[in-house]
Amino acid sequence: MRPVWKGIYSKFTASTSAAFYADMRGQMFLQQARQNTTFPYCVFSIVGHDHDWMFNRDVEDMLIQFNIFDDRHSSDIGKAFDDLNTLYDGCQMTTTGYNFIHMNLDWSQMVKYEDEITQHTRPIWQYTVQYHMLIETT
Amino acid sequence: MAKMKVIWNGKSIGNQVEIDVGKVERKTAEQIADDARKLAPVEERSGFRGSAAMRTGASWKSWIKRRPGALRDSIKVVPGKWGGYLVTVGGHDEFYATFIELGAPAVPITIGYKTAPIDGRPFMRPAAWRNRNTFKRNLSKAVDKATR
Numbered sequence: 001m002r003p004v005w006k007g008i009y010s011k012f013t014a015s016t017s018a019a020f021y022a023d024m025r026g027q028m029f030l031q032q033a034r035q036n037t038t039f040p041y042c043v044f045s046i047v048g049h050d051h052d053w054m055f056n057r058d059v060e061d062m063l064i065q066f067n068i069f070d071d072r073h074s075s076d077i078g079k080a081f082d083d084l085n086t087l088y089d090g091c092q093m094t095t096t097g098y099n100f101i102h103m104n105l106d107w108s109q110m111v112k113y114e115d116e117i118t119q120h121t122r123p124i125w126q127y128t129v130q131y132h133m134l135i136e137t138t
Numbered sequence: 139m140a141k142m143k144v145i146w147n148g149k150s151i152g153n154q155v156e157i158d159v160g161k162v163e164r165k166t167a168e169q170i171a172d173d174a175r176k177l178a179p180v181e182e183r184s185g186f187r188g189s190a191a192m193r194t195g196a197s198w199k200s201w202i203k204r205r206p207g208a209l210r211d212s213i214k215v216v217p218g219k220w221g222g223y224l225v226t227v228g229g230h231d232e233f234y235a236t237f238i239e240l241g242a243p244a245v246p247i248t249i250g251y252k253t254a255p256i257d258g259r260p261f262m263r264p265a266a267w268r269n270r271n272t273f274k275r276n277l278s279k280a281v282d283k284a285t286r
Contacts, residue, residue, distance in 0.1 A: 032244075033244040034244065035244055036244060037244045039243075041244075043241060045241075045258065045260075047260040047263050047264060047267075048260075048263055048264045048267035048268070050267065050268060050271075052271070063263060063264075063267055065240075065241075065260070067240065067241050067258070069243045109240075111236070111240075113242070120243075124243045126240070126241075126242070126243060128240045130263075
């Protein structure tokens with residue numbers, strides 16, 4: 001689903017002065033981050049993808065997951081979550097070859113990894129955010 | 139003029155709907171669990187040959203007890219506390235279930251696995267996601283049948 005990956009990443013990089021880009025210091029990865037990437041950063045992936053029909057339209061129904069990781073204060077990851085939502089919840093996006101229908105917040109969860117598990121100098125926060133996206137073939 | 143009497147068996151219809159919907163819920167939950175078992179990653183070998191420094195602590199003991207397929211075999215269907223059914227995964231020995239489902243930070247984790255980031259290989263949500271339309275269809279059929 002390259003058009004979706006590109007659409008999501010292009011939206012992230014469209015404005016380098018945007019709040020979420022600044023929160024992540026420009027670091028967003030598809031599927032997997034580089035080993036020992038410095039915090040904060042974001043990883044996105046498609047966790048569910050169905051092909052469906054709606055009357056005479058071919059639609060692609062998807063679940064998109066964003067993982068935000070940060071080792072600073074919980075309020076920093078809270079702000080990043082808000083800024084992520086500002087950018088993607090109910091947004092408009094360019095998905096080449098498809099008509100974009102919608103992208104909406106579906107579910108989210110925050111987890112704290114203690115430093116004795118990760119051997120990191122500080123606890124690590126993980127905010128998992130899931131969106132529902134619908135696009136149709138042009 | 140003769141009186142007309144209508145007998146309304148609302149309670150019996152309601153009971154039948156409850157029974158049939160319960161069956162659909164259970165069947166869907168079992169289908170989700172089956173699909174999740176097919177999608178769950180299974181390692182090729184048991185244990186983990188980490189460094190000596192990593193072989194310390196209680197968490198290491200539970201880590202080396204791992205066997206291939208433990209995560210897949212921990213997927214279960216259980217009745218929900220407030221009705222319906224839950225598809226669950228993980229337990230004491232499969233503590234890493236959420237790391238696999240949601241992903242984890244790109245830092246080495248003391249309990250082993252690997253020192254590269256755990257990118258996550260979702261298997262529970264895709265299983266539920268692919269069954270949602272079948273569930274809606276079967277639910278609608280069950281209500282139709284019970285109220286016919």
